[in-house]
Amino acid sequence: MTNKTSPTIYDVARLAGVSIATVSRVLNDPHKVNEETRGVVLSAINRLGFVPKAEARARAMRSTGRIGVLTPFFTAPSFVQRLRGAAEALSRHNYELVIYTVNSSALLNTYLETLPIAHSLDGLIILSLQFSDSNAERLANQGLETVLVEYPHASLNSIEIDDIAGGRLAAEYLIQKGYTSFGFIGDTTIPEFGIHPITLRLSGFRHGLNAAGFDLSDENTLLVPYDMETTRQNGRAYLKRPGRPTAVFAATDLQATALLRAARDIGLKVPQELAILGFDDLDLADYVGLSTISQHLDESGRVAAELLLARLADPKRPVQHIQLPLTVITRETA
Amino acid sequence: MTNKTSPTIYDVARLAGVSIATVSRVLNDPHKVNEETRGVVLSAINRLGFVPKAEARARAMRSTGRIGVLTPFFTAPSFVQRLRGAAEALSRHNYELVIYTVNSSALLNTYLETLPIAHSLDGLIILSLQFSDSNAERLANQGLETVLVEYPHASLNSIEIDDIAGGRLAAEYLIQKGYTSFGFIGDTTIPEFGIHPITLRLSGFRHGLNAAGFDLSDENTLLVPYDMETTRQNGRAYLKRPGRPTAVFAATDLQATALLRAARDIGLKVPQELAILGFDDLDLADYVGLSTISQHLDESGRVAAELLLARLADPKRPVQHIQLPLTVITRETA
DNA sequence: TTGAAAGCGCTAACAG
């Protein structure tokens, strides 16, 4: 970070041919300065467009609050949609939104230690970042209002969804649509600790199926790395097997879309020959006509921001864990 | 009321038994401090409830370390990708990214008037916002470093593309692929003043066609409101006409995707029976396998941030207008 | 009435 040359009190002093003390005085105690001198100084001030910075800043610091959002490097569409919701709410309340991207969970730790103090934030929204109890502890003690989105923690406010129920919902929807043979597709990355939403969705899906007398075979459960191309390739093989399912629930819209393309690759008609139901309701889902389970991403950001603002206004409010509903959005693939 | 002066970095240092420099470090470069020492300092900070004074900090740094990004309400994927590029570059240089969403051009004015002083920013990046000469004037005089993305202005730094060349490139690509009958699809909204990229792309496309002895008929030029559903519906009608083109250039990926769906709706094989070439290279394009012309959106944000930082480092650098290249990305639709 | 100079709280070389 480097200097930017905007005029200082020294520049004014030099131009006016007086000392900085005099300039300071005409700014703060004008009557203590000889009228003539004052005139000279004032015109120098005008000529340079000088603004005493400290004052401006002090004023600014008071007027606008700042809310920080901690997000994983926001390449993923879901973060964007959450951010969008938060940005909207915050700007409506005249708060500034400062974004911090956290690239590794090692960094997360040091961030949490100093960020709030060092950067004077009023509140913090943490998106889709999971952390240890000790970290949560620290945050809670720090006295900085915080709202967690996606990965809840008992001692902090959070916005969450019920992934198990989501899986069950998928099963119920597909069953009620008349399908009888089911599959699941999700990604492989298992986190070192904590919750894994994908696993939860799978488990809910399986239970929902079982509850209705159906089941999900291992062969029909495809776990592949979370990227379009890999999923698509594996998806083709998956769909070419004789025992392939006729309805599959994909744990995320991205993988659902990859599967949709795999189906098209091998000439399978969707949804006539293969039904696909996603999860998330990314903008993408609408763009490709994907039926999916909406977890109201934009809403999650909005609600997080509003909860934060509410707590800022009334710090005595108890910690809240808000659970967002899950909704099936029927489009063209299931 | 008796106010006990709030703790300073000196108090913390004394309590922790270290120098003020070390305290400063744990605040700004935590990883440069021995973990144990850091712990001691942090607990001293906590015990005292120390909060660094933003004013002093900014003064010592001669910079606030904050870059503002002005963007239209960032629902559009293209803003997101630009933002992503900027965020990445800025965070690499340890700058904070503050987002301001501007919903109306009336707001833009007031923002430009008060933003720099009121919010103490070092620099400003303005995304896809077009403004009058007087506004540009104000900005230039304000002494706040600014970089414009998409809509250039002579007196300010900018990152831009050549939309006309983009249109021409589309024509050349399609011609070279062997197509002989062409169409164009774009949106209808014409801005009150200034440039309209879509119109430019159309004009470049037409000229490129003409140069090779082809032409673009009015019936094959479809202009519809920029939204998925409307474009798709009109697209179906457009594609059902007997004189329909076999290769169409869509001015944006979103409309290209809508047309792709329209083609599927009526059973047209892409690209065998209909080729579609988009423009933008949104993430979406990759997701749906859309061939398109990349305008390197992420890169635009990155370059904007870097240009800004460079000017901050050396204010004497002349104003620059950086033109980003355009690249055809061949995927599956053309 | 004015200027010199000593801070304010903090960061950033530079040594060690």
Next chain:
DNA sequence: CTGTTAGCGCTTTCAA
């Protein structure tokens, strides 16, 4: 990895 030290832009003594 840590401490010393020289500023940053500005206000405020203290003499002159």
